[in-house]
Amino acid sequence: MKSVFLSLAALCIALPAAADPVIVDNCGDKLTFETTPGRIVVHDMNMTDMAFALGLQDRIVGLTGITGWYKTSPDFDSLRGDIPELAPKYPTVENLVAVDPDLFFAGWYYGMKPGGDVTPDTLEPFGIKTLVLTESCIHLDKNRPEASMELLFDDVLRLGRIMDVEERAGKLVADWRKELSDIKADVGDADSKRVFLLDGPADAPFTAGRFAIPDAMIAAAGGENVTHDMDTSWGRSSWEAVAAADPEFLILLDYQTGNGAADTFAFLQSHPVMSQTRAVKNGQWIGLRYEELTPGPANISAIRKIAEAMHPERF
Incomplete structure (x- = not known):
């Protein structure tokens, strides 16, 4: 009997300790993972870029x-593979249920709508x-801090923890912080410019708050974003309000259809009030792609593009 107890004791010592669950903040709630997800679905190009940057392609079962x-882009297509x-x-x-994922990486108005068919609550019963x-x-919590x-960085670090690639995520974020520090040093004490971002021609401008x-x-x-005072993420302003702010530089979302951002700038040139602004x-102006203007790895190089276009004398 003694030898049985000794054998059991030896077995217990040999077994590795159970890994602690990974717990991350999720819009103020706690999201807990007892095991590392092996099958994930990702919505939208910007979040897919995050997953690709972390080398998660072998665990992505669908986009x-x-x-x-x-x-x-060709780079995106190459990273996506099949x-x-x-x-x-x-x-x-x-x-989503058809591919039996453990995790869906999405956002409100990035694949989900409050009260819609696909939400964390409607997916939970399917595991x-x-x-x-x-x-x-x-979109659900009006007490959130303004964008930074x-x-x-936090989203990439969260995804890295969940997917057990925390070291790679940390290296990415450290590199991005260094790049932003370098851009800030290059810009130096250059005068800040008033900037307006436009998501295509419309009766009322759709822009970033x-x-x-x-x-x-x-x-x-x-x-300095001339629509910074808008109490929203993305929303509509008025042409009169934007023109009154007299932006000195424009960021035009480029969907790469027709002549892309050039068509949007032509629209502004013919606009009765925007045509009188300094930027026009x-x-x-500069045209940037969707994934450059939504949270994702492309933000970092896009910031350099904006800085170089606004302050060419510093680069």
């Missing part, structure tokens, strides 16, 4: 919300956990 809106797209725009619960893009939390680049990542990107590039008169 959603890519080809229904955007043109992909990962299937489950839905070109917003997914259904059926789309699917939902990691919510932090920038989008403002920490939104991107203080809870959207472009607000933080503009500040990091040495500018002086032709001061």
Whole structure:
């Protein structure tokens, strides 16, 4: 009997200790993972870029919300390989359940809508956990802090912890912080410029308020977002309000259809009030892709592009 107890004791010593569960903040709630997800679905190009940057392709069983809106780049296509797209725009619960994922990485108005068919609550009964893009939390919680680049950094670090690639995530974020520090040093004491971001021609301008990542990107590039006072992430202003702020530089979202951002600038040149602003008169603008203006790895190089275009004398 004694030898049995000794054998059991030896076995207990030999077994590795159970790993602690991973617990991350998820729009103010706690999201717990007892095991590392092995099958994930990612919505939208910006969040997919995060997953690719962490080398998670072998665990991605599907993407959603890519080809229904955007043109992909050759780099994106190469990194994607043969990962299937489950839905070109917003997914259904059926789309997701069909591939039996452990995790869905999405956001409010990035694949999910409050009260919609696909939400963390509707996916939970199927054993699917939902990691919510932090920038989008403002749609459910109006007490969120305004945008900063920490939104991107924290999301990458959270995903790294969940997927057990924490070291790689930490290295990415450290490199990005260094790049932003270098950009700030290059811009130096250059005068801040008033910047307006426009998501295409419309009767009322659709743009970024203080809870959207472009607000933080503009500040990091040495500018001031003229719609910073908008109490939203993305929303509509008025042409009169924007023209009154007299922006000196424009960021135009480039969907790469037709002549892309050039078409949007032509629209502004013919606009009765925007044509009188300094940015339009002086032709001061840059076109950036969707994934460069939503939280994701492309934000960092986009900030440098903005800084170089606004302050060419410093680069």
